[in-house]
Amino acid sequence: MKIAIIGTGNVGSALAQRLVLAGHQVSFGVRDASSTKSQKASAIAGTTILSIEDASASAEVIIIATPPEAVLALASQLGDVKNKILIDTTNSVRTRPEPYATAYHALKEITKSGKIVKCFNSTCFENMANPIYPAFGGIDMFCAGDDKEAKALVQNLAKQIGFAECWDFGGDDKVELLEKFALSWINLAIMQGHGRNLAFKVIKRD
Numbered sequence: 516m517k518i519a520i521i522g523t524g525n526v527g528s529a530l531a532q533r534l535v536l537a538g539h540q541v542s543f544g545v546r547d548a549s550s551t552k553s554q555k556a557s558a559i560a561g562t563t564i565l566s567i568e569d570a571s572a573s574a575e576v577i578i579i580a581t582p583p584e585a586v587l588a589l590a591s592q593l594g595d596v597k598n599k600i601l602i603d604t605t606n607s608v609r610t611r612p613e614p615y616a617t618a619y620h621a622l623k624e625i626t627k628s629g630k631i632v633k634c635f636n637s638t639c640f641e642n643m644a645n646p647i648y649p650a651f652g653g654i655d656m657f658c659a660g661d662d663k664e665a666k667a668l669v670q671n672l673a674k675q676i677g678f679a680e681c682w683d684f685g686g687d688d689k690v691e692l693l694e695k696f697a698l699s700w701i702n703l704a705i706m707q708g709h710g711r712n713l714a715f716k717v718i719k720r721d
Contacts, residue, residue, distance in 0.1 A: 516539045516540070516575055516576060517539070517540045517542075517573055517574045517575050517576070518534055518539050518540065518541050518542075518574055518575070518576045518577075518578065519541075519542050519543075519544050519565075519570035519571055519573070519574035519576070519577045519578070520541060520542070520543050520544070520570075520577075520578045520580055521543075521544045521567060521570070521571075521577065521578065521579050521580065521581060521589060521593075522543075522578075522579065522580030522581040522604075523543050523545060523550075523552040523553055523555065523556035524552065524580060524581075524640075525640035526580045526604055526635065526640045526643065527543065527556070527578065527580035527604075528555070528556055528559060528640075529640040529641075529643040529644040530578060530580065530604075530635060530643055530676070531543065531556070531559050531562050532559055532644060533643065533644065533646075533676035533677060534672070534675075534676060535559070535560065535561035535562060536676070537672075537675040537676050541561060541562045541563075542562060542563045542564070542565050542570045542573065542574065543556045543557075543562060543563070543564050543565070543570065544565055544566065544567035544568075544569070544570030544571055544577075545564055545565070545566070545567065545570075546566075546567060548564050548566075567589065567592045567593065568592055568593075568594060571592070571593040571594050571596065571599075572594055574599065575599060575600070576599065576600045576601075576602065576668070576672075577593065577596060577599055577600070577601050577602070578601075578602045578604060578635070579601060579602065579603050579604060579605060579618065579622065580604045580605070580635075581605065582605065582610065583605040583606065583607045583610060583611055583612050583617065583618040583621075584610050584611065584612045584613075584618075585612075586605070586612050586618045586621050586622055586625075587612045587621060587625075590621065590622060590625035590626050591625070593626060596626050596628050597626070597627060597628050597629075597630075598630070599628070599630065600630045600631075600632065600665045600668060600669065601622055601626070601628055601630060601631045601632070602631075602632050602633075602634050602635065602669055603617075603618050603619040603622060603631060603632070603633050603634075603636070604634065604635040604636050605617070605618040605619075605636060606636050606694045606697045606698070607694060608694070608697070608698055608701065616691060617633075617690055617691060617694060619631060619633050619660075619687075619690045620687075620690070623687070629661065629662055630662045630664075630665040631660055631662070631665070632658050632659070632660040632662070632665050632666050632669045633658060633659045633660055633684075633690045633693050633694075634656065634657070634658040634659075634669050634673065634681070635656065635673070636693065636694065636697050637656065637657050637693065637696055637697045637700060637715065638654070638656075638697075638700055638714055638715070639700070639704065639711045641711050641712070642654060642711075642714050643676075645677070646676070646677040646678050646679075646714075647677055648714060651716055652679055653674075653677050653678050653679030653680075654678060654679065654714035654715065654716050655678060655679055655680045655681070655682060655714075655715055655716045655717050656673040656678040656680070656681040656682070657681065657682045657683075657684055657693055657696065657715075658670060658673070658681055658682070658683060658684065658693075659683070659684040659685055659686065659687070659689040659690045659692070659693045660686065660687060660690070661686045661687045666683060669681070670683070679716070680717065682717060684696075700713070700715065
């Protein structure tokens with residue numbers, strides 16, 4: 516599958532490495548190919564660096580891994596994405612794309628796409644780079660959004676890159692809840708000082 520990642524930071528780079536290992540064609544969409552972050556991302560084996568417009572046009576799936584407020588300017592650069600799956604990895608914790616509550620809501624309104632999925636936002640980039648905990652196996656991921664087919668594809672991607680399960684939080688109305696769930700990880704790992712080697716896994720009694 517052809518996947519474009521918009522954002523060359525820690526989250527985008529971690530996902531790129533795992534997706535390449537899973538056999539996908541991964542490109543980074545960037546504004547400035549000569550920037551330090553773009554150059555660092557270009558060193559990830561199996562990826563290519565393209566403009567945002569070209570990466571978006573050639574991709575079947577587009578992963579947004581930027582600060583949430585950046586989507587306001589970014590959305591128009593994506594082109595016509597009504598038939599593409601967009602994955603929003605952002606969390607509107609410190610900042611948000613005013614006047615929208617989240618980047619997810621901004622993307623849905625501006626791009627007019629119904630195939631947006633909130634995912635890969637509920638843990639740190641280290642856990643995305645390596646979602647396997649020796650004593651427990653793969654940790655869990657979570658997603659939300661209205662389009663069931665888009666969610667099913669994203670859930671499969673999550674499993675391909677090493678997550679044991681990708682739990683469906685629900686529709687658009689659960690996007691903000693999923694961002695608050697991410698804040699729970701931030702609270703435990705960072706604010707309470709338990710460290711970044713911490714992850715969530717759902718356990719069900721038979």
